[in-house]
Amino acid sequence: MHSSLSGLGVTSPVLAAPMAGGGTTPALVAAAASAGGLGFVAGGYKTAEALAEQISQVRALGISFGVNLFAPNPVPVDPAAYRRYAGALQADADRYGLDLPQAITEDDDHWQAKLDLLLAGPVPLVSFTFGLPDTSVFTRLHRAGTLVAQTVTSADEARLAADAGADLLLVQAAAAGGHSGTLTPDRVPPAVPLPRVLGEVGAAVSLPLVGAGGLATPEAVAEALSAGATAVAVGTVLLRSDESGASKPHREALADPARRETVVTRAFTGRPARGLRNAFTDDHSGEAPAGYPALHHLTSALRKAAVQAGDAERVNLWAGTGYRHATAEPAADILTRLSHRL
Structure with missing residues (x-):
C-alpha cells in the first residue's frame, strides 16, 4: 500500500x-x-x-x-444535431407523456x-x-x-x-x-x-x-x-x-441472464459510457451526437420516468464488463x- x-x-x-x-x-x-x-x-x-x-x-x-x-470538460452539442436527436427520442418520451426540452442546457x-x-x-x-x-x-x-x-x-x-x-x-x-x-x-x-x-x-x-x-x-x-x-x-x-443506491430496474437487469453484453454508448448523455445493452442503446446509439452535458439533460426526465415505471429498456443501466459478478x-x-x- x-x-x-x-x-x-x-x-x-x-x-x-x-x-x-x-x-x-x-x-x-x-x-x-x-x-x-x-x-x-x-x-x-x-x-x-x-x-x-x-x-x-x-x-x-x-x-x-x-x-x-x-x-x-464540456463537449458543446451542435444545435441542429440536438434538435434532430430530441425528435428521434420523442417516441420514447411519449410513452410517459413527456415533452423533451427544446432548449439546450450546457452547465x-x-x-x-x-x-x-x-x-x-x-x-x-x-x-x-x-x-x-x-x-x-x-x-x-x-x-x-x-x-x-x-x-x-x-x-x-x-x-x-x-x-x-x-x-x-x-x-x-x-x-x-x-x-x-x-x-x-x-x-x-x-x-x-x-x-x-x-x-x-x-x-x-x-x-x-x-x-x-x-x-x-x-x-x-x-x-x-x-x-x-x-x-x-x-x-x-x-x-x-445492500448499501447501493441503484434503482430496482438497474439491480434486476444486472442479475438478468437474458442481458448478455455491455455496450459503450453516447445515447444517454452525449459522452461515452458503458452500460448493459437495451432497447434504448439499440435504437439510439448510432444516431446520438456528441454533446455533454446537453444530452444528459435532454434524456434525464425520460430516464427518471422509466425507472419509476420499472422500464429497464429506457434506463441507463451502467455496468462494467464484470457485471455478472455483482x-x-x-x-x-x-x-x-x-x-x-x-
Whole structure:
C-alpha cells in the first residue's frame, strides 16, 4: 500500500469507486471503510448543498473518505444535431407523456460551488474525473491538507495530471461501467485491457496508481496489482449490494441472464459510457451526437420516468464488463472477498 493511501488509514487495496447518479450512498462509503478500504462520496449531478449533506453524514462516522467531482470538460452539442436527436427520442418520451426540452442546457455541474465547499471544509481526498482542473485547483486543495487524485485513461493523460500536481492517479480502463473518464470525450477510448494501461501509465509517471475498470473477481484484482497498481477501485460489482443506491430496474437487469453484453454508448448523455445493452442503446446509439452535458439533460426526465415505471429498456443501466459478478449481499463482504487472494 502506498504511503499516500496508508496515511488515510487504508489497509485493504480494494476501494469503492464513486458512482454518481445514485449508486454510491453514504452507507456504501461507510462499508468500504469497514472493509479496510475507502469510498468516495459521489459529487456528480448534485448541488453543493446536497453534497455538503452527504459529506457531513460520512464525516460524522469518523472514517477516512474521498469526494469525487466532475471537472468541467464540456463537449458543446451542435444545435441542429440536438434538435434532430430530441425528435428521434420523442417516441420514447411519449410513452410517459413527456415533452423533451427544446432548449439546450450546457452547465458545469455547480463546479465552483463544490470546489468552494471542499476548500472551506477540507476532506481527506478529492478525485476529479471528466476534466483536468487548472493547476491552481490542485495547489489550493494541497494547501487545505487534501490529497488529490485524477482519473486518467492513458499515459498521455497521466503526464498531464502529474504536471498539474496530482498525488495519485485513478487509471480507468475501457472495461469500466458508466462514463469514461477520458479527457477527450469527443472520441471513444480504445478498448485497452487494464493491465496494459497500468503498464503504460507506470512507465510514463512515477505517481501511485489505482486501477479501475472491469474488476469483479479476486483474480482480476490480483492481476491489476501485479501490473503496477497500488490499489484498485471497484464499482459495478457493488451495484447490487445492500448499501447501493441503484434503482430496482438497474439491480434486476444486472442479475438478468437474458442481458448478455455491455455496450459503450453516447445515447444517454452525449459522452461515452458503458452500460448493459437495451432497447434504448439499440435504437439510439448510432444516431446520438456528441454533446455533454446537453444530452444528459435532454434524456434525464425520460430516464427518471422509466425507472419509476420499472422500464429497464429506457434506463441507463451502467455496468462494467464484470457485471455478472455483482451480488446481492453486504458491500463489505464483497470488498473483503475481492482482496482475499492478496
